Amino acid sequence: MIDRHGYRGYIGSRAYFGQRAPQHVQNLVIRDYCQRNGFTYLLSATEYAMEDCFMILEDVINEALKLEGVVFYTLNMLPRDKARRYEICSAFLDAGCTIHGAVENACAKSLEEYENLENLWSVRRLSEQADTIIQQLAATPEFLS
């Protein structure tokens, strides 16, 4: 029997989909999410600022067997690459560690439930592309006349 305790917060200093929040605000959101769900909140791990770097998240994966769950400030912090995203999430779930997004108020306890998070991601990505298309249209008046 593995002795698991608590939910590890995960915050960062990069902008995610163009949005950033101060770290103390990220922690407040995670703490509130944990309180509302009756989770024991463990001090957040703070990802390095370098783009596409997930070295701190890898450390959290390495302690996943001791955790009940990991709470991302937002699921948008997951890698943009789908395969890498799946690799990270399945590593947590295989270790019996649930995955949570505090901003999205969403969680996955199994690979089946992870599909729901992946759908959220896909829609988010799609909306980003739609924004780009709208901006291109707006910059091309002949399409709007």
Add this chain to the structure above:
Amino acid sequence: MGKITSFLQPEDQAANAAMLQRGHVIQAVENRDGLDAIRDLAAHAAARHLGVSPPNDPERFLNGIGEHVDATTLNDLRISVINALRSEDWFRPTYFSLAREALFKIVGNEIAMQRGVGLSVQLPNDDSSLLPVHADTWDGDSPYEVVVWVPLVDCFRTKAMYLLTPDKQTAHLKTMASNNSAETFFKSIEDDVEYISIDYGNVLIFRLDLPHGNRVNTETEARWSMNCRFKSVLTPFADKQLGEFFEPIIIRPATKVGMTYELPGGFGGAGQ
């Protein structure tokens, strides 16, 4: 004073050499009574949180805090103590006074200070609240900042923090991306880090662009330390911005005049 050949005084040159070559400075606090007041308040707040009598020997009580809390209750205690400290209006000015003159030499004399001073408590053999290897510049701080790190107990060996020495920084950062995790990166620099021994009564000022962190405290006593970032007001900010993270605490009169100055206007009108 007569003729001199350098703009820098010897103490300025010493500060330059220490920060650029060693990456840190350790000196006696500049306000010992202030430090004692901070430590005593921390110990009394901890005792109040635990429901025990105020300690006669604060340092011994703080060192032995592991007799009262474990890893699961430590964070509540830490938050209770830091809230007690932050609620005192003398706390931040007093914290600044511990290293005021040193900061003037290292960052300048117009200063922004982190709004919320941090507190770390590390129980013996507790691996649940470790800070992995990091440079604060990787966490949203700008490289123009320094950390003023104040121990509330004597810190040594694994009870202390470690810092990568500046002469080894460039080589290790070149290969950093080849590591899978922060832990594997630490293993790659482990032989080149220095554990900073520092006794109570002293202050450590270090460069936050240098990788640092802590390991499991294998000593028999708990570590208590505070940390706060300072920078020159007019140097660039990174993700941790003025207002939300930093507050200007000293702005000199010439800067105040300059910030509000406007050239006379009204030229180019009909009468010209």
